[in-house]
Amino acid sequence: MTIEKNMEYVVGVDLGGTKIATALLDRNGKVLRRVRYETAPLKSAAEVIDSLVESVNEVRGDFPIVGIGVASPGAVDTERGIILNGTNLPEWVEIPLQQEMETRLGIPVKVANDANVAAWGEYYAGAGKNSKTMVYVTISTGIGSGIVLDGKLLVGSNGFAGELGHTIIGQEGPLCSCGQVGCWEAYASGTSIARLAAEAVGSKKSLMTELAAQDGTAIGAKHVFQAASLGDEVASAVVDEVTSAIALGLKNVVHTFNPDCIVIGGGVSLAGDELFSPVLKKTKKLVMEPYRETFRIAPAKLGDDVGVVGAATLCFA
Numbered sequence: 341m342t343i344e345k346n347m348e349y350v351v352g353v354d355l356g357g358t359k360i361a362t363a364l365l366d367r368n369g370k371v372l373r374r375v376r377y378e379t380a381p382l383k384s385a386a387e388v389i390d391s392l393v394e395s396v397n398e399v400r401g402d403f404p405i406v407g408i409g410v411a412s413p414g415a416v417d418t419e420r421g422i423i424l425n426g427t428n429l430p431e432w433v434e435i436p437l438q439q440e441m442e443t444r445l446g447i448p449v450k451v452a453n454d455a456n457v458a459a460w461g462e463y464y465a466g467a468g469k470n471s472k473t474m475v476y477v478t479i480s481t482g483i484g485s486g487i488v489l490d491g492k493l494l495v496g497s498n499g500f501a502g503e504l505g506h507t508i509i510g511q512e513g514p515l516c517s518c519g520q521v522g523c524w525e526a527y528a529s530g531t532s533i534a535r536l537a538a539e540a541v542g543s544k545k546s547l548m549t550e551l552a553a554q555d556g557t558a559i560g561a562k563h564v565f566q567a568a569s570l571g572d573e574v575a576s577a578v579v580d581e582v583t584s585a586i587a588l589g590l591k592n593v594v595h596t597f598n599p600d601c602i603v604i605g606g607g608v609s610l611a612g613d614e615l616f617s618p619v620l621k622k623t624k625k626l627v628m629e630p631y632r633e634t635f636r637i638a639p640a641k642l643g644d645d646v647g648v649v650g651a652a653t654l655c656f657a
């Protein structure tokens with residue numbers, strides 16, 4: 341089906357392991373209505389699709405919808421609208437979601453991987469608005485990413501483009517969840533920051549330990565940046581190591597894509613200036629001279645809405 345781009349309303353669906361967030365948006369990417377369903381993690385694909393369709397019908401009401409976008413975790417064949425392998429969704433293998441939903445709703449549907457969708461959302465209506473080439477990096481448990489190249493979402497020949505978290509920045513680095521050593525993610529994700537902090541503290545006295553105890557949790561990225569901002573030396577050393585690793589990955593990003601904007605989202609980005617200031621400084625130092633003033637690094641703007649906004653506005657891509 342072809343999308344009528346001059347009409348007004350679209351629906352975005354953010355499909356997660358345990359939730360379905362669905363929203364109605366106008367063409368400026370503004371959320372007008374939303375619903376959220378919690379789904380039991382072990383629901384079958386058929387049951388999840390029923391809930392997807394139900395959520396779309398609930399938000400659309402009488403609005404004339406011109407398209408629906410779906411953000412899915414895992415590997416997605418964007419061209420054919422098939423979820424090849426959805427992480428956290430059992431049975432969710434080779435699901436022709438686009439076709440299923442188009443048949444049941446009679447509206448064109450686009451499906452893409454959630455990190456790519458988030459990149460598109462930040463580009464269309466968030467921190468990357470008005471940029472030309474934008475790279476989105478989300479640093480949380482892992483490192484996810486998506487690329488908008490010359491105004492187009494880069495999906496690759498199988499929909500797998502933009503897995504920057506698994507590009508290698510060290511030949512003998514720490515072991516990554518993907519089984520290789522030296523991935524960017526293994527140095528700089530939230531999980532890695534927590535590991536580095538635990539190693540750095542050892543038996544030393546650090547504010548990180550106290551901050552974590554106040555929260556009743558183990559030391560996480562949040563405590564590291566918080567303690568560093570309060571002058572804790574052990575935490576500052578971890579921040580120095582982590583921001584260097586992030587900058588190293590971004591050097592590769594800058595040299596590969598020549599972005600005018602890099603957007604950083606995810607839980608770790610909430611550290612604010614304590615993260616962004618050294619990362620920008622270090623990245624500028626690492627890149628070759630002609631690249632130095634060609635890019636900005638901005639915190640993501642859309643927060644939890646990034647999935648629904650990105651998915652819905654895919655219809656205007």
Ligand SMILES: [Zn+2]
Pocket residue numbers: 505506516517518519520523525
């Ligand atoms: Zn990896």
